[in-house]
Amino acid sequence: MTQRFKVLQLQPDYNIKQHDFADLAEQIFKALPPERFETTMAFLKGRPGPGEAVSRAERSVYFEFSDKALKGMRLKASWQLFQFCRREKFDVVICNRFKPVNMLLQLNRWLKIPLCIGISHGFGEYDRVYRRRQAQRLIDRRWQFVGVSPAVKQYLVDLGCGFTEANTHGITNAIDIEQAEALQLGRQQAREQLGLPLDARLVGALGRLVPIKGHSHLIEAFAALKDKYPDAHLAIIGAGREQANLQAQIERAGLAGRAHLLGFRENALQYVRAFDIWTMPSLAEGLGLALLEGMSGHLPVIASNVPAMLPLIEGAGGLAVPPADVGAIKDALDTYLALDGQALRAKGEQAYQYLTHHHDIEEFRQRYLALIESGLQAAPKELS
Template sequence: MMKRRIKVLQLHPDYNIKAHDFADLGEQIFKALPDDRYETVNAFLRGRPAPGAPESRAHRSVYFELSDAQLKGLRIRALWALYQFCRAEQFDVVICNRFKPVNMMLQLTRLLKVPLCIGIAHGFGEYDRFYRRRQAKRLIDKSWRFVGVSPAVKQYLLDCDCGFTESNTVAITNAIDIEQAKALQLTREEAREQLGLDPSVRLIGALGRLVPVKGHIYLIRAFASLKDRHVDAQLAIIGAGREEKNLLAEVDRLGLTGRVHLLGFRADALQYVRAFDIWTMPSLAEGLGLALLEGMSGALPVIASNVPAMLPLIEGAGGIAVPPADSSALSGALDTYLSLSDAQLREKGNQAYQYLVENHEIFSFRQKYLSLIEGSLKD
């Protein structure tokens, strides 16, 4: 008689499947689970793919299509829908991404008696509120394991002192599929041509949503302070968001028109990474910051804020760490790299790439999740 496959649900707050999964860590977890032993289901509380949009590699995808209102407050309807679904499916493992799915499954676990639930924390602050810590402490039981996407996020969970312990909480550092990422990347010349950027300049780059926490305004101010010292340098930022108008106003105020380029949203933005000579990530806070790893995949020297989740990565890659929201320190770091020769910059970029290969490759990431699931089911 054929043994029943282990049934795994992965639960997300929003539909977020991309055409390329080099940095889609939910999809990478599914890749870790052998088809002959695991049956996989991907579920999304909000959203669904438009016609022709990519879908998960899971054996089946489910879209609850709940509204924002239904996912606020007590979430009675949302909890009932999730309870009915899980009760009917009888999952062996439920993997919850981010706070809302974790919180909902915490409330349902004792009713559903799921053998293993895994909550993945992607950043800081989710348990800062007292009532959330009190609820977690009351509801976390022996069926739960928790993953921080960096050692710093794991430590944040432990410091909350609300049920996260050394025995049920681990750090599994984020990773990217390096070979897939490299295959997507255009050459320096092709990338600059498609972005409409001068092929002859020294180009500082950044990638991320245009929101205050990403710290782009400090990057622009840092660049302004050295624009006359490095007249062949320019700055380009790929991304869109609510901060765009403020950033454009700052560019105009500082007289940087033509030297700073806000390139907007670009599909498959990683393909343009080799357009740049220096990669920056001036975030005020990060859980890990996949964009930092993406820059390393293009063999670029890196400058980033020394927030706890990113500091070990920057130091390991031989990059320059600066305090967040410190334009003066950021300007000094940029000046250091812009003063190097092309050969010296390439050497720094290769050092960052070697660190990425040795510490953040996708096969180790997959194996850690597979070991967590199989080891926990045996306990």
């Protein structure tokens, strides 16, 4: 049997879900033919509890570093990671998010792994001067980088610190649409399980309850329309530190019984068809997989026109609004709430068709496979 290339994916935290329709690290492994690639998934922090999901990789490694060990110089953690990689002799290491990228940038001066791929999931990772200087110093021909949207790729290139058009790629996030749809409950069943009225016009959102997700602006905009659309309800799936503040805002706005904070829900995508309109009022996003999840449920979308999401909203025929602009969110909600059921469903179908043509998981997989194959072919010959 031909010797297989050894591929490691390095994750900052254990985060494997029961279903992998939107787990893009798992989807990368699905792209790699097992007869040609040997796969390992490693997590710097955390490990699964009894009965929890594990990676589809042939092997999973849990370093279980503490928060303290991963701050500052990270000398002990870096030494353990160095010993592991040196022993295993990987051909490819894929680093998800800044911390793994940062650690491998330093370690690969000595490891000399033929191909390292750093994946950036958002903006701001290299805003600090010392991080840009480090990237400029350590990025070499063994490195390739991926931004999860064209906007994130451009952010990296514009930094001018080693990320170039030649070594930096935009591979837009995607979801496994077939798997996602198979998980979704029907409209009535989803509403019953969420405890939502069966006959209301429902505006939905999904995301952590933190300020950057913009839920307070959505609630304020919805409150301005509560009398015009007495049958409309707002529901947000997610948990976070802003829950008490948002609940207080709901009470002050007279939205008790009309705006619902549903808390954390396991496999939240299963409930997407409960809604009639899908919103994502974030102040910033790297891409925003929740936007694609709403489209998979055949829902019309309203979302902030941040650079990473604007092309998606426009492509889907949705309504783009400036971040934190309550008036614009109100107008967008008004536009969709005024439509009859048939017209609203037609807008949702337009979003779904865009999703299937531009964010299908197979293209995502093939682009990563091509990046890995071309990177290995271009690897310095003395290292391969």
